[in-house]
Amino acid sequence: MAGRPEESHWQERAAWLKAELNRHSHAYYVLDNPSIPDAEYDKMFRELVELEQAHPDLVTSDSPTQRVGGQPLPQFEQVRHAIPMLSLNNAFGEDDIVSFDRRVREGLGETGEVAYSAELKFDGLAISLRYENGRLVQAATRGDGTTGENVTANIRTVRAVPLRLHTDNPPAVLDVRGEVLMFKGDFARLNERQREAGQKEFANPRNAAAGSLRQLDPRITAQRTLRFFAYGIGVLEGAEIPHSHSALLDWYASLGLPVCRERTVAKGARGLLDFFHDIGEKRRGLAYDIDGVVYKVDRLELQQKLGFVSRAPRFAIAHKFPAEEAMTVVQDIGVQV
Ligand code: NAD
Structure with a gap:
C-alpha cells in the first residue's frame, strides 16, 4: 500500500526520539546529572512535538510530550x-x-x-x-x-x-x-x-x-x-x-x-x-x-x-x-x- 514505508519511518523516528528523550530526562531530573545540553534536548523534544502534531496516532502515554518532569526518587516520602x-x-x-x-x-x-x-x-x-x-x-x-x-x-x-x-x-x-x-x-x-x-x-x-x-x-x-x-x-x-x-x-x-x-x-x-x-x-x-x-x-x-x-x-x-x-x-x- 502506498505511504507505508514513509509511515514506518516516522514511527521509527518517533520511537527513537521518545527513547532518547526519556533516557536524558531520567539523567536530568532523577539523577541530577544531565547527559546532553538543554538546547539539544529541546531540539529533539520539538521535533517529537511536530511529528506528533502531524501524526496524532504516534502519541503514546509514555511519550515525554505527555509527561511533566521525572519520577520522584524512592528514598523520599x-x-x-x-x-x-x-x-x-x-x-x-x-x-x-x-x-x-x-x-x-x-x-x-x-x-x-x-x-x-x-x-x-x-x-x-x-x-x-x-x-x-x-x-x-x-x-x-x-x-x-x-x-x-x-x-x-x-x-x-x-x-x-x-x-x-x-x-x-x-x-x-x-x-x-x-x-x-x-x-x-x-x-x-x-x-x-x-x-x-x-x-x-x-x-x-x-x-x-x-x-x-x-x-x-x-x-x-x-x-x-x-x-x-x-x-x-x-x-x-x-x-x-x-x-x-x-x-x-x-x-x-x-x-x-x-x-x-x-x-x-x-x-x-x-x-x-x-x-x-x-x-x-x-x-x-x-x-x-x-x-x-x-x-x-x-x-x-x-x-x-x-x-x-x-x-x-x-x-x-x-x-x-x-x-x-x-x-x-x-x-x-x-x-x-
Ligand atoms: P520548563 O523548564 O520548560 O518549564 C517549566 C518550569 O519552569 C516550571 O516547572 C518551573 O520550574 C520553571 N519556571 C521558572 N520560572 C517560572 C515562572 N516564572 N513561572 C512558571 N514556571 C517557571 O519545563 P520542564 O518540563 O521543567 O523541563 C523542560 C526543560 O528541562 C527543557 O526545556 C530542557 O531544557 C530541560 N531538560 C534538559 C534535559 C537534558 O538532558 N539536558 C533533560 C530534560 C529536561
Missing part, C-alpha cells in the same frame, strides 16, 4: 499534589509569540490587546510550599507533576523561605509555588569547596540547586546557599484569591515571600517582545541563571477560561533564549559538554 504542578510550553522565536497571543485572543474571543504578566524563567527546580495558618508545614518537589518528594526538612534550612508568613490574618491553607535556585556567586563558591575537598563539581547552578535540595541529610542542604522566588499558586483556603497574577505576586511580597522584581505587565505580542529584548540585555548582569522569560495571561478569570492542554497551561508560555547563548553560559563556567 512521596507527596501527592492536590493541584498538579505542570510544565510550560516553549516558544523559541518571535513568530511563536505572535501565534501564542493570537491563540489566546481567539480562545477568549478578544478583539483588543490582552494584558500579560511577564516574568523571568528561573533556571532552578519547581517547589510547592504549603502554609497552614501562616506556618510552613510542607515542601514538595514537582516530581512527575502529580507526585513529588517531601523535602520539608531541607527547605527549612533555606533562609529565603519564611517559616511563617508576615501577616496577622493568614489563609487557612496556601500552596505557594515557585523556584528553588542557586545564585551564580554561591555556585562558584560551592564548586570551589567541592574542588578543595576532592569532590565532584556541579555542572551548573540548576544542577547544584537540585542536588542540594534533594539530599537525604538536611545538614548538607544547610551548608549550601539556596534561594527561592515565588511565582504561582496551588490550593488556597480561607482567603480571596487576587484578581490577577501580578496582584498575586504583590500579595506574596507583602507576606514576606521572595518575589523577583524583574517583572512587568505587558500588552499584546509587541509588549511581550519588548520585555524579552529588555531582559536579554540584562541577563548577564543578573545574579542568577535564567533560560528565558515566561508570559502568563494576567487576569486569573481569563486563565481559567483558557484552561490546560495535557502537560501545560494554554494561558502561559516560556519564551526561551536562543540555543547559542544557552551553550555560551555553560562554557562560561568552564564545563565541558
Whole structure:
C-alpha cells in the first residue's frame, strides 16, 4: 500500500526520539546529572512535538510530550499534589509569540490587546510550599507533576523561605509555588569547596540547586546557599484569591515571600517582545541563571477560561533564549559538554 514505508519511518523516528528523550530526562531530573545540553534536548523534544502534531496516532502515554518532569526518587516520602504542578510550553522565536497571543485572543474571543504578566524563567527546580495558618508545614518537589518528594526538612534550612508568613490574618491553607535556585556567586563558591575537598563539581547552578535540595541529610542542604522566588499558586483556603497574577505576586511580597522584581505587565505580542529584548540585555548582569522569560495571561478569570492542554497551561508560555547563548553560559563556567 502506498505511504507505508514513509509511515514506518516516522514511527521509527518517533520511537527513537521518545527513547532518547526519556533516557536524558531520567539523567536530568532523577539523577541530577544531565547527559546532553538543554538546547539539544529541546531540539529533539520539538521535533517529537511536530511529528506528533502531524501524526496524532504516534502519541503514546509514555511519550515525554505527555509527561511533566521525572519520577520522584524512592528514598523520599512521596507527596501527592492536590493541584498538579505542570510544565510550560516553549516558544523559541518571535513568530511563536505572535501565534501564542493570537491563540489566546481567539480562545477568549478578544478583539483588543490582552494584558500579560511577564516574568523571568528561573533556571532552578519547581517547589510547592504549603502554609497552614501562616506556618510552613510542607515542601514538595514537582516530581512527575502529580507526585513529588517531601523535602520539608531541607527547605527549612533555606533562609529565603519564611517559616511563617508576615501577616496577622493568614489563609487557612496556601500552596505557594515557585523556584528553588542557586545564585551564580554561591555556585562558584560551592564548586570551589567541592574542588578543595576532592569532590565532584556541579555542572551548573540548576544542577547544584537540585542536588542540594534533594539530599537525604538536611545538614548538607544547610551548608549550601539556596534561594527561592515565588511565582504561582496551588490550593488556597480561607482567603480571596487576587484578581490577577501580578496582584498575586504583590500579595506574596507583602507576606514576606521572595518575589523577583524583574517583572512587568505587558500588552499584546509587541509588549511581550519588548520585555524579552529588555531582559536579554540584562541577563548577564543578573545574579542568577535564567533560560528565558515566561508570559502568563494576567487576569486569573481569563486563565481559567483558557484552561490546560495535557502537560501545560494554554494561558502561559516560556519564551526561551536562543540555543547559542544557552551553550555560551555553560562554557562560561568552564564545563565541558
Ligand atoms: P520548563 O523548564 O520548560 O518549564 C517549566 C518550569 O519552569 C516550571 O516547572 C518551573 O520550574 C520553571 N519556571 C521558572 N520560572 C517560572 C515562572 N516564572 N513561572 C512558571 N514556571 C517557571 O519545563 P520542564 O518540563 O521543567 O523541563 C523542560 C526543560 O528541562 C527543557 O526545556 C530542557 O531544557 C530541560 N531538560 C534538559 C534535559 C537534558 O538532558 N539536558 C533533560 C530534560 C529536561
